[in-house]
Amino acid sequence: xRSLNTGATGMMAQQLNVEVISNNIANMNTTGFKxxxxxxxxxxxxxxxxxxxxxxxxxxxxxxxxxxxxxxxAAGVYRIHEQGNLSSTGNPYDIAINGKGFFQxxxxxxxxxxxxxxxxxxxxxxxxxxxxxxxxxPNITVPQGTLAVSVDNTGIVEARITGQTAPQQLGQIQxxxxxxxxxxxxxxxxLFLETPASGQPQVGNPNTQGLGTLRQGYLETSNVNPVQxxxxxxTAQRAYDMNSKVITTSDEMLQTTTRLR
Numbered sequence: 571x572r573s574l575n576t577g578a579t580g581m582m583a584q585q586l587n588v589e590v591i592s593n594n595i596a597n598m599n600t601t602g603f604k605x606x607x608x609x610x611x612x613x614x615x616x617x618x619x620x621x622x623x624x625x626x627x628x629x630x631x632x633x634x635x636x637x638x639x640x641x642x643x644a645a646g647v648y649r650i651h652e653q654g655n656l657s658s659t660g661n662p663y664d665i666a667i668n669g670k671g672f673f674q675x676x677x678x679x680x681x682x683x684x685x686x687x688x689x690x691x692x693x694x695x696x697x698x699x700x701x702x703x704x705x706x707x708p709n710i711t712v713p714q715g716t717l718a719v720s721v722d723n724t725g726i727v728e729a730r731i732t733g734q735t736a737p738q739q740l741g742q743i744q745x746x747x748x749x750x751x752x753x754x755x756x757x758x759x760x761l762f763l764e765t766p767a768s769g770q771p772q773v774g775n776p777n778t779q780g781l782g783t784l785r786q787g788y789l790e791t792s793n794v795n796p797v798q799x800x801x802x803x804x805t806a807q808r809a810y811d812m813n814s815k816v817i818t819t820s821d822e823m824l825q826t827t828t829r830l831r
Contacts, residue, residue, distance in 0.1 A: 578813075581813045581817075586647075587802075600760065601760065603794065611645040615637040615639050618637070619636040654793040657791050659787060661787060663698065665786055665788070667776075675706060675707060683704075684754065687790075695711065698710040708744060709741070710740050713731060713740075716730070716732075724784070726742055745774065746772065747772045748771060748772070749768070
């Protein structure tokens with residue numbers, strides 16, 4: 571009975587769907603998190619009578635044929651990079667991107683990672699780093715005696731230093747953009763890595779080349795909609811139940827067959 575395997579593929583697909591939804595819900599309060607969505611495809615069909623085949627010597631054509639599907643499979647889990655809300659924090663080292671782009675982060679291996687989470691801090695050397703101590707690229711160093719740090723919407727960082735009247739420019743924050751953001755590889759810690767699917771990064775100053783602007787003292791919240799995710803979760807659960815019912819029905823039909831005399 572094909573329906574046993576078909577129902578099993580449906581249950582496995584909905585199990586994956588629930589796992590994706592649960593990860594979205596778990597990261598509702600993760601800074602800069604982008605929700606994911608599972609995409610499915612039907613499997614190959616078994617042709618018992620091919621559509622368009624000739625059915626007689628008079629070249630009559632079969633209009634529809636007989637094609638029996640054998641289930642479903644996961645085609646991919648893609649990330650939806652729509653803008654999250656901006657939440658005010660009052661922390662001068664919290665920076666949100668309003669629009670497209672990613673902050674560039676230098677990993678200990680020397681590789682460049684990318685993130686939307688702008689919850690930065692300053693280490694013992696005055697360098698602007700992530701919560702894990704990874705340097706922001708380009709590197710910004712805040713000198714001793716700094717009274718206040720300001721970041722304008724184009725990424726220019728200035729500091730007001732004790733004993734100086736004019737503010738001192740510390741550097742320029744740049745953003746990276748990708749042709750296919752969904753092709754980035756998520757490696758945890760709010761970080762992404764470049765892949766052949768994402769294309770090479772296009773680096774530029776904020777508010778140029780289609781890049782977004784920066785907002786100091788703000789953080790971008792997750793773009794997860796809890797109401798939508800709960801609705802999707804209920805739908806996936808019902809689909810799982812229906813696929814399990816297919817297996818139960820197929821089993822009952824097999825039992826009836828084995829009782830025949």
